[in-house]
Amino acid sequence: MLTSTRRRLLYERLFVWLCASAVVIPLLILALLVGNVAIAGAGRIDWAFLTGYPSRRAANAGILPALVGSFAMIAITGIFALPIGVGAAIYLEEYGARRRLAGIIEVNIANLAGVPSIIYGMLGLGVFVRLLGLGRSLIAGGATMALLVLPVVIVSAREALRTVPYGMREACFGLGATKWQSIRQVVLPMAAPGILTGTILAVARAIGETAPLVVIGALAYVTFLPTSPTSQFTALPIQIFNWVSRPQEAFVVNAAAGIVVLLATMFVLNLAAILLRNRLQKRVH
């Protein structure tokens, strides 16, 4: 027979275990699923797969156009998103304080961050593909992705700018620097590691985004490499989507192999972002 105190302690212990399992069990499930896909796909990955072109026969199919398309697209995404995102962050952090417009922009960015990615695809279809006549091109895809990741880039750039102590700016003004001089020569170099890390993380996420590309019409069956920003293209997630949608087992294995390559790419990009941050931080401080 338990006393009431001992029973209470038992319930408490059980509750702690319950809470801990809510963290651990989903992680175990994810590990199990990823492990499963890795086992299914790893054997299919070889040089021919990485450098091959799509084929109607699963065993001959490769992912080179998708791989090149994905990297070209996120390069364009980065080229658009980095300057615009940093510019917007500087405006909001350094120039916008207590201005009404800045407040409106801030609320707007928070709202944009919650818009489903497929809606950005509709925007890209309406504006880049049709209105600007860019067609189903790399640049239309990259620009759409840039709009999608901008809220994330802006938020992380603002956080990085905020870590620069205010005294640094005042010291610049004390030396006679103008506002932009202080930002360009002192604030931005100090904030650069945080800004770069945030941008790489955001762009690494864009490489896994599928829905906006489906909507703007990235093709699934592309047997050529993109030669210019206006080329038609395919991307890794689109290729995976195409393969996983087919009934034949061999194509599903291809999809698993594609997923392994996609996850490995994202892992490498994330790792690069963290290493870059550590390296640059040492140099600045």
Next chain:
Amino acid sequence: MADGAAVGVAGADASVTTEAAASHARERKAPLTERAIEAFLWSCGVLSLFTTAGIVVSLAYESWLFFRTVPLSAFLFDTEWTPLFADKHFGIWPLLAGTFLTSLIAVVVALPAGILAAIYLSEFADPRMRRVLKPALELLAGVPTIVYGYFALVLVTPLLQSFVPGLSGFNALAPGICMGIMIIPMISSLSEDAIFAVPNSLREGAYALGAGRLATILRVVLPAAMSGIAAALILAVSRAVGETMIVAIAAGQQPRLTLDPRVPLETMTAYIVQVSMGDTPADTLEYRTIFAVAATLFVLTFAMNLVSHRLSRRFRVAAH
């Protein structure tokens, strides 16, 4: 500090010492380059407003063209969605039902797990454990949705079929569960903020009255954090409603007015994907349906995000 010393004295006023004076000087006679740069920075900020405007205008315009042919009443009151068939019906309800059902399953999975995980991370885990587990949990939301789609179709559905009788190869259950796993970190991280924001004096008050840890958490801390948890829940639902690839891959493409999780159905997002993958020519009624569906999706998620922001601001204010 070499950078700081390198700043020249080429500015308009060499003697300004405070930011107020600097901005005052800028307003009076800022150099042209300074003003050009500020204009560029301003336009970067304003671009986000144009993005929102672009979304609203492009969805509204094509939807308006759609509703000139299809009356709004048919969209809202018809119970069939067959715009790609010969016998066309344009009732949104089957797509709404599909979206509702998959999101509901996701929330049933994610809400208890997310709240319990938040309690563990904020109340029980020691700091070292927390530093490892919190980013690990965020991984769940970092896996691309196309990968979860593969999981749902190729791994989870066959597993569930072994003990759920009558489960079809495409169904709402498997994608719903996978979506649920994906949104756990969204619920846990906002809930954790809310639980963390509950003043310690409330916990101490409960202990002083003789309450144990369990009672303190369940009867004092959680109720006090309720508005933040509600905000997390609504944000997670909004994410589930807008989630596309998992349901497009694993839920099927059959619009169906049902709440049976075992049969194939179609969500709003999956319908947009289905039409986008096909060869529907632009400027046809079939093509415009995706804009009407996307407009519905946008209004729904936007409303949920607004409510969520309001609620989370309330707990942030209350915490201070």
